[in-house]
Structures are given as structure tokens and as C-alpha cells.
């Protein structure tokens with residue numbers, strides 16, 4: 001067992017709905033003690049700025065470029081993370097001295113694995129200075145430099161959690177994260193890990209209901225529950241070459257676009273896209289080495305009852321059961337942030353973050369950049 005550190009993970013995911021903060025005590029290996037967690041929502045104006053940042057980022061050719069107002073957005077984003085840390089510490093009666101490291105994801109604004117390009121806004125040095133805590137950030141780049149897709153990174157944390165699942169979670173187990181994009185991690189009976197992005201998660205639904213009704217997401221799947229799936233529209237998404245590609249690859253939020261306004265009613269569009277989200281996961285799972293027996297679902301999409309209903313139905317047809325993370329004793333909202341805390345500790349100890357079976361990297365590699373609190377210095381982890 002390695003040294004146990006107290007780490008805080010910070011995740012601003014592809015849904016751009018806010019910052020998830022979670023504390024974990026861990027040795028970066030088998031010891032994982034999950035602590036408090038909180039979600040801090042972005043105000044609508046900042047969410048719009050992030051959405052605009054994705055457009056601006058499309059011109060980036062080298063990952064350090066910050067065209068347009070991206071440098072300002074990065075600073076603002078980082079200061080929001082610093083404020084989230086300050087209020088999290090305060091709310092939990094902690095001080096910076098109680099925390100060894102922060103794992104800082106930042107905001108992905110561009111992800112083009114085929115070009116070896118992935119860009120996360122987030123100034124680790126600024127966050128270390130503001131919080132007074134060492135920060136590990138930019139954890140995707142080293143994987144890409146070694147031939148990986150730069151995502152998903154969460155599988156090594158799923159594998160750690162899989163060691164302590166309730167006895168009724170039969171293996172193979174698949175952890176599914178339904179965020180903006182969905183990704184899955186397969187853990188075989190022998191502990192083998194296979195992981196990849198599995199398709200659009202909530203991003204199409206969010207963009208659809210925003211454009212059609214001016215609301216940010218389909219709470220509980222209420223809108224979808226009043227609609228009917230449009231078969232042709234669903235097929236258009238599920239026939240995307242991504243699902244039949246010989247090699248699994250990671251996705252950019254912009255790889256799938258929402259339907260055009262006239263293609264469905266608000267309800268039918270939401271119903272169709274909820275089905276696409278569920279069916280995409282099962283379609284991608286067809287590339288796994290063995291049929292999964294249990295799906296453990298994390299991320300905001302598990303709160304959409306229509307997605308969950310379709311997922312349960314499709315999985316049951318294949319002899320598998322679907323449970324939300326909470327039924328496995330986990331917290332489906334904070335799991336990604338917990339993972340970034342866990343990854344930061346692994347990075348400090350030089351342990352691999354990614355593996356050939358998770359990102360396609362040539363050999364297991366560590367990663368991340370360390371920004372020291374006291375000196376404002378930055379170095380590779």
C-alpha cells in the first residue's frame with residue numbers, strides 16, 4: 001500500500017452545466033475512501049460563454065493557442081474552480097492544510113484524437129496560487145503523446161471501485177457514464193479492463209430542448225416521456241460510422257449534431273434522442289470481449305427515466321441488469337470528480353493513468369502537470 005493522500009477532484013464536463021467537486025482519501029491504488037462532494041452550477045450566462053468557447057476553439061491548431069477571448073474564459077473558469085474549492089473547504093470544516101492535492105480537469109473545448117489534439121481550458125498554476133494547494137492538471141496530453149486517444153481516463157478509477165461492488169453485481173461489470181458524451185468501462189471476471197466512449201450521452205437532448213423550448217435539459221426525462229421515438233431519425237444517429245468502426249475512438253462533443261427544428265416535435269425529438277443514448281451504449285457494448293452481466297450507471301443521464309427505461313429493456317434482452325450507481329453504494333453525480341482526485345494521486349506517484357485497453361495508448365503511461373502551491377512552479381508529474 002502506498003502513501004494515503006487527501007485529494008480533491010474537480011470536473012467540468014462536456015455538458016458544461018457546472019463544476020463537480022469531490023474529496024477522496026486514497027493511495028491511488030486499492031484504497032479509496034470517498035468523502036464529501038458537491039456540484040456548483042454555472043449561471044446561464046457563463047454556460048453560454050463556454051458554448052461559444054467551443055466554437056472559437058475550432059480554429060486551434062496547437063494546443064497552447066488561445067484565440068479570441070479564450071484566455072479570458074480560461075481565467076474566469078479557473079477562478080470559478082478556485083471559488084468552488086474555497087466554499088467546499090469552508091462547508092466541510094477543512095482548510096488547505098488538510099488537502100494534499102487537487103486533480104483539475106478543466107473544460108474540454110476541442111478534442112480531435114485523429115490529429116493528436118486535445119485542449120482543456122484550465123490554468124493549473126493560477127488554481128494552485130489561488131487555493132494554496134498543489135494542483136495536477138492537463139492529464140490527457142501525455143496519453144496522446146504516446147499514441148492514445150486522450151480519453152477516457154476514468155476507467156482506472158472504475159477498476160478500483162469494482163473491487164468493492166456488492167455481491168449481487170455479477171461480472172463482467174460495465175460502468176457507464178452518461179454525461180454529455182457517454183463512455184463505458186468493462187471489467188471482466190479476471191479484472192481485464194476495456195473502455196471507450198460509447199456515443200452521445202445527454203448533449204443532443206440538452207441542445208434539442210434548449211433550441212426548441214429554451215430549457216437546459218429534460219428533467220427526469222419528462223418531455224421524452226410524452227413523445228414517441230421517430231424511427232428514421234433514431235436510425236440516422238445509430239447508423240453513424242462510429243458504431244461500426246473497427247477501432248473504438250473517443251468522441252468530441254461536436255461529433256454528433258442535434259436534429260434540425262422541423263424534424264420532430266419537442267417531445268418526439270426528446271424521446272428519440274433518449275432512445276439513441278440508450279441504444280448507442282448497447283451498440284457500443286457489442287464490441288466488448290464478453291457480454292456484460294451488470295451495467296452500473298453514473299452521470300446525469302441516469303436521472304432521465306426514459307434513458308434508464310430503454311437501457312434496462314435493451315440490456316435485459318441481452319441477459320444483463322442495469323442499476324444506478326447508488327444501488328452499488330456509489331454516488332453517480334460525484335464519480336467523475338472522485339476519479340480526478342484519484343488520478344491526481346496516481347500522477348504524483350508516477351502510476352499509469354491509461355492503458356492500451358482504455359485509450360489505445362502504446363503502453364501504460366502516467367501523465368499530468370504539477371503546479372506547486374508555494375512556488376507557483378509547474379513541472380511534469
Ligand SMILES: Nc1ncnc2c1ncn2[C@@H]1O[C@H](COP(=O)(O)OP(=O)(O)OP(=O)(O)O)[C@@H](O)[C@H]1O
Nearest residue numbers: 013014015179180181202217219220299300303304
Ligand atoms: N434530473 C435530471 N434529469 C435528467 N437529466 C439530468 C438531470 N440532471 C442532470 N441531467 C443531465 O445530465 C447532464 C450532466 O451530466 P454530467 O454532469 O454527468 O455530465 P458532464 O460531466 O458534464 O459530462 P461528461 O461526463 O461528458 O464530461 C445534464 O446536462 C443533463 O442533461
Ligand SMILES: CC(=O)N[C@H]1[C@@H]2OC[C@@H](O2)[C@@H](O)[C@@H]1O[C@H](C)C(=O)O
Nearest residue numbers: 014108111151152153154181183197
Ligand atoms: C476529451 C474529453 O474531455 N472527453 C470526456 C467526454 O466526456 C465523457 C467522454 O467524453 C470521456 O471520453 C471524457 O471524460 C471522461 C470523464 C473520461 O475521460 O473518463
